Amino acid sequence: MTRRLLFMLSPILIMLSSLFFGATIYSQPLLNHHFAFGSISFPKEQIISFEEASDLFKTDKAIFIDSRTSSEFVKGHIPGALNLCNDHKKNLKTITHFLPENYTIVLYCDDENCNANSQIAKVLFEAGVKNIKVFPKGWTEWKNQNMPIEQVKP
Numbered sequence: 001m002t003r004r005l006l007f008m009l010s011p012i013l014i015m016l017s018s019l020f021f022g023a024t025i026y027s028q029p030l031l032n033h034h035f036a037f038g039s040i041s042f043p044k045e046q047i048i049s050f051e052e053a054s055d056l057f058k059t060d061k062a063i064f065i066d067s068r069t070s071s072e073f074v075k076g077h078i079p080g081a082l083n084l085c086n087d088h089k090k091n092l093k094t095i096t097h098f099l100p101e102n103y104t105i106v107l108y109c110d111d112e113n114c115n116a117n118s119q120i121a122k123v124l125f126e127a128g129v130k131n132i133k134v135f136p137k138g139w140t141e142w143k144n145q146n147m148p149i150e151q152v153k154p
Contacts, residue, residue: 046121046134050145053106053135057147062104067116068139078108078142079150084120092120096127104131108138 048056056062057078064081066073073083084092099105105124107117121132143149 046132048106048133048135050135050137050141052133053108053142054145054147056104056106056133062106062133063099064106064108065117065120066139067107067109067120068114072110072139074152076143076149076151077139079148081108081150092123092127096124096129099124099129101131104133105129106133106135108135108142110138111140112136114138 053062053064057064064078066077066081066083068077068083070083073081077083084095107121107124109115109117117134117136117138121134124132
């Protein structure tokens with residue numbers, strides 16, 4: 001359901017991203033953004049394990065947001081994930097209006113050493129997005145567990 005919803009919304013998101021953000025548009029229906037702010041900590045209940053992230057993915061109950069750089073995202077990401085980009089951080093609150101309220105937002109980066117996912121969580125929360133989870137082991141553990149991946153084709 002989430003992937004279908006994102007697929008249906010993708011033309012609108014792509015149009016808005018190009019109008020408001022000047023985002024690079026790839027041949028796949030993806031919105032390309034990445035953010036990096038300062039080091040931020042979050043309550044334990046917002047931190048999820050690989051098992052929890054995997055369950056949310058398999059049951060299609062979450063929207064995954066990849067906070068790595070655009071070049072890393074293009075090489076591989078969790079299928080259906082959006083990539084939030086540092087170049088457009090002052091417009092991040094605009095995108096929150098297009099995130100469905102009834103889904104969990106799962107933010108991930110490369111691994112525990114990357115702070116971008118928790119930094120984006122703070123901005124999203126301040127913009128009114130409430131159901132935010134952070135998957136700290138992120139992309140590295142996702143790949144190590146042989147989970148599905150997706151790449152952007154030029």
